[in-house]
Amino acid sequence: MHDRGLIAPFPLHSAFSAAASLSAALRIARQMLDEIVAHARAEAPNECCGMIGARDGAATSLHRATNAEASPLRYVVDPLDQLRIMEELEADGEELGAIYHSHTASDAYPSQTDINLAENWPDPLYVICSIADDDAPDVRAFEIRDGAVREQELEVEPARGAEA
Ligand SMILES: [Zn+2]
Numbered sequence: 001m002h003d004r005g006l007i008a009p010f011p012l013h014s015a016f017s018a019a020a021s022l023s024a025a026l027r028i029a030r031q032m033l034d035e036i037v038a039h040a041r042a043e044a045p046n047e048c049c050g051m052i053g054a055r056d057g058a059a060t061s062l063h064r065a066t067n068a069e070a071s072p073l074r075y076v077v078d079p080l081d082q083l084r085i086m087e088e089l090e091a092d093g094e095e096l097g098a099i100y101h102s103h104t105a106s107d108a109y110p111s112q113t114d115i116n117l118a119e120n121w122p123d124p125l126y127v128i129c130s131i132a133d134d135d136a137p138d139v140r141a142f143e144i145r146d147g148a149v150r151e152q153e154l155e156v157e158p159a160r161g162a163e164a
Contacts (some may be wrong), residue, residue, distance in 0.1 A: 026097055026153075027157055029156075045072045048102045052100060065082070066120070076117070104131055110126060127139060143154070
């Protein structure tokens with residue numbers, strides 16, 4: 001296994017290295033996507049942000065965080081929220097599957113600011129929710145590593161108990 005050498009802005013738990021295996025699609029429930037859109041709308045016009053816990057490539061928990069920048073153009077997951085959420089994930093046996101944030105006036109694609117920010121934290125997927133078109137919110141996932149952006153498939157699962 002290639003050593004990706006985690007570089008983060010503050011000490012992190014070992015759960016992070018486990019997320020390094022997440023280069024493939026993330027499975028996510030429709031309801032969780034709806035929760036991300038709801039969070040984006042609640043914080044608009046500022047960007048919202050948060051973290052998604054995962055097990056075995058499937059999103060298992062959504063954790064809202066404070067955008068320390070409180071800005072419509074950028075986000076920084078509040079450092080204390082990061083620590084708190086990582087402790088919760090570790091306690092629940094989850095990995096950090098993704099970091100999510102919203103774009104309130106642009107497409108669901110990483111900005112240069114997002115790409116720069118990801119240099120410090122290359123392992124998780126980045127989920128971006130655009131509510132620029134309020135009638136058609138768009139949620140997409142990306143791997144952002146070494147300045148390169150690669151879209152990753154979000155495999156949307158029907159709500160529990162609703163399988164065909
Ligand atoms: Zn962004």
